[in-house]
Amino acid sequence: MDIIVLKGIPLPPSVNHQYKTVMVGGKLMRVPSKEYKQYKKDFAAWAMLKKNEILVARQAIIDWNSTLEVSMYCCFEQSRLITKDGRCKNLDISNRSKALHDLLSEALQINDSTFVSTPMEKVLASLVEEAIIVIKPFSYRYSNDLKL
Numbered sequence: 732m733d734i735i736v737l738k739g740i741p742l743p744p745s746v747n748h749q750y751k752t753v754m755v756g757g758k759l760m761r762v763p764s765k766e767y768k769q770y771k772k773d774f775a776a777w778a779m780l781k782k783n784e785i786l787v788a789r790q791a792i793i794d795w796n797s798t799l800e801v802s803m804y805c806c807f808e809q810s811r812l813i814t815k816d817g818r819c820k821n822l823d824i825s826n827r828s829k830a831l832h833d834l835l836s837e838a839l840q841i842n843d844s845t846f847v848s849t850p851m852e853k854v855l856a857s858l859v860e861e862a863i864i865v866i867k868p869f870s871y872r873y874s875n876d877l878k879l
Contacts, residue, residue: 743862748766789840800870
């Protein structure tokens with residue numbers, strides 16, 4: 732297997748909606764929000780349904796013994812991405828990856844520190860809003876123009 736494609740993953744909430752600040756014993760603390768707790772439940776339900784795919788993916792990742800490219804495609808219905816007059820709406824997806832990477836790495840039983848390349852893209856959903864994850868071994872590409 733050269734590539735893993737996991738579909739139907741619930742869309743994670745943005746970082747802005749993952750935690751709330753509460754007062755505990757006179758101290759402000761950040762705690763998971765109801766939205767994030769629900770997302771964890773939704774993700775766990777998805778993982779249970781996709782248990783066999785996850786096991787196959789985990790074995791492929793073990794066999795690759797490589798750092799990983801984990802691409803995230805966030806599929807939204809058109810009205811969430813584009814205004815009625817055809818302009819793009821302000822919808823950031825980069826702040827959604829942390830929750831998904833954390834839960835995905837937990838489901839795959841791998842450390843998300845192996846995710847060295849994590850491209851993200853917004854796409855129009857055909858029927859259902861979802862996240863699609865594509866995992867493959869990372870191949871290092873160096874550019875002569877890039878001076879590090």
